[in-house]
Amino acid sequence: MNTSVAPAASMADYGVWAAIGIAARRDLQLAFRSRAELSVQLLFYVLVVSLFPLASSPDRVLLATMAPGVLWVAALLAALLSLPRLFASDFTDGSLEQFAMSPYPLPALVSGKMLAHWLTTGLPMVVLAPLLALQYGLDAQLIGVVTLSLLLGTPILSLVGGIGAALTLGARGGGGLLALLVLPLFVPVLIFGAGAADALRAGLSVSANFSLLGAGLLLALVGAPFAAAAAVKIALD
Amino acid sequence: MNLYQLSSPATFYPLAGRLAPWFAGIAALLGVAGLWIAFALAPTDFQQGEVYRIIFIHVPAAWMSMFIYLVMAFWSILALAFNTRLSAMMAQALVPTGAVMTFVALWTGALWGRPTWGTYWAWDARMTSELILLFLYFGVIALRNAIDDPRRADRACAVLTIVGAVNIPIIYFSVKWWNTLHQGASVSLTAAPTMAATMLTGMLVLALAAWLYTIAVALWRVQAIILERERGASWIASMRGGRMVAA
Amino acid sequence: MDRIDARRPNGRGMSEFLSMGGYGMFVWGSYGVTAIALAIELLAVRARRRAAIQTSANAGDTR
Numbered sequence: 001m002n003t004s005v006a007p008a009a010s011m012a013d014y015g016v017w018a019a020i021g022i023a024a025r026r027d028l029q030l031a032f033r034s035r036a037e038l039s040v041q042l043l044f045y046v047l048v049v050s051l052f053p054l055a056s057s058p059d060r061v062l063l064a065t066m067a068p069g070v071l072w073v074a075a076l077l078a079a080l081l082s083l084p085r086l087f088a089s090d091f092t093d094g095s096l097e098q099f100a101m102s103p104y105p106l107p108a109l110v111s112g113k114m115l116a117h118w119l120t121t122g123l124p125m126v127v128l129a130p131l132l133a134l135q136y137g138l139d140a141q142l143i144g145v146v147t148l149s150l151l152l153g154t155p156i157l158s159l160v161g162g163i164g165a166a167l168t169l170g171a172r173g174g175g176g177l178l179a180l181l182v183l184p185l186f187v188p189v190l191i192f193g194a195g196a197a198d199a200l201r202a203g204l205s206v207s208a209n210f211s212l213l214g215a216g217l218l219l220a221l222v223g224a225p226f227a228a229a230a231a232v233k234i235a236l237d
Numbered sequence: 238m239n240l241y242q243l244s245s246p247a248t249f250y251p252l253a254g255r256l257a258p259w260f261a262g263i264a265a266l267l268g269v270a271g272l273w274i275a276f277a278l279a280p281t282d283f284q285q286g287e288v289y290r291i292i293f294i295h296v297p298a299a300w301m302s303m304f305i306y307l308v309m310a311f312w313s314i315l316a317l318a319f320n321t322r323l324s325a326m327m328a329q330a331l332v333p334t335g336a337v338m339t340f341v342a343l344w345t346g347a348l349w350g351r352p353t354w355g356t357y358w359a360w361d362a363r364m365t366s367e368l369i370l371l372f373l374y375f376g377v378i379a380l381r382n383a384i385d386d387p388r389r390a391d392r393a394c395a396v397l398t399i400v401g402a403v404n405i406p407i408i409y410f411s412v413k414w415w416n417t418l419h420q421g422a423s424v425s426l427t428a429a430p431t432m433a434a435t436m437l438t439g440m441l442v443l444a445l446a447a448w449l450y451t452i453a454v455a456l457w458r459v460q461a462i463i464l465e466r467e468r469g470a471s472w473i474a475s476m477r478g479g480r481m482v483a484a
Numbered sequence: 485m486d487r488i489d490a491r492r493p494n495g496r497g498m499s500e501f502l503s504m505g506g507y508g509m510f511v512w513g514s515y516g517v518t519a520i521a522l523a524i525e526l527l528a529v530r531a532r533r534r535a536a537i538q539t540s541a542n543a544g545d546t547r
Binding site for chain 2: 163167170171172173180181183184187188191192198199202204212216223227230231234237
Binding site: 290450464 | 501539540
């Protein structure tokens, strides 16, 4: 599927926001055409979350304790499943090369792709999380905290995971290699994200967790597109 | 010989060969001295008995595991900024030693933890972060092996190393946070016993020995890497019969 | 102040040294594995270096 980046009316239009918009819109259009694939990924998330109780025990207290961690780990796994696709098809059909050569700043184009990735994989998980949390018997306040933590955390997964996706372009080992590279980097997100619910349960304030998640998101927003763009250029050489 | 000339593998190769044995020799001497301090000079700790002597390996190894990664990040930045092959080769040469140091730190930490705190593994901040550091090293090794073109691998590993280096303090901080949440009052399980001067000296001596060992091994390894990657270069053929000794 | 002195003539020093107050397995397990790990690394580097030199020497021969 070779949809190239359309030229703008004047040089002033090759700005950052235009780039993000163009790349995101393009990826969303492509994603819409393969909605079946996206539903499969979402189903994977639901399946993983639903399997954990079967593997342990239906004890209500145990389930409630596990719930934030399970929802978060499942989100991580689902993200890992979808990340290789972030750049791979564009890489093989030559669109990525056109991106790199276009007048739009590559980091901006890359962040547009990451935005589309989050909208199609992360956001659906955030929306489903409250329903799945009901399976684990969480009360309303905890459900709210878990959902909010996923809302802040899943974009970080798309951003930082995108760096890994770019680094593994054209490398052997595919998804496994990507997971190995990116999971250590995900650990702080997992800790602060899943930890928010634990903090609430312990009677502590969750604001620290959310502040740290927010700070992480800002750092990722600023840094990840540049690192991923550098990795893309390396892959294209 | 100025610094720019030194960045050519051809120039660096013989220099590395001359320097490495010295580093290795001094490392060995310091190692013996450190072991002497560790076993003959350092007194028995009244809290932990003899088993505390493990820290003479555990702490230097942990320091080195972190320090080597930072040096790798330094060479990676140089490699990306100046596009020099040798900087990337130096980073490549350090990775295995860094992984070994991390493994040693984890292993000795577990063996120290069992008799002192009752468990081989505890999810405390330092040990958990050390484990993640090991995975970061494995990641760099895996990425290097997965990319066929050496120059592409150089740059990709450089980016990965730098991203990892930025993350290490974040990872440590997050695990420490997680730990305090789940343990209440923060107890650092890997706190060393109260540091007598002898103990500190022993650790510093062995840390220095580890550092010089790392340099020696890295110099030898980079020689192998240079030959592997510069195959066919004329300067290698001209060295044959001269200074290329398969010692 | 109790120091391990392996030079004590009655041999009790050596056995104390080896047993490390009962923690011998942990102490020597640590030092031993470390020594093995370093030895393996040194041998591996030496082998890699020699192989590289050998291959380069052979390649030079065909020039």
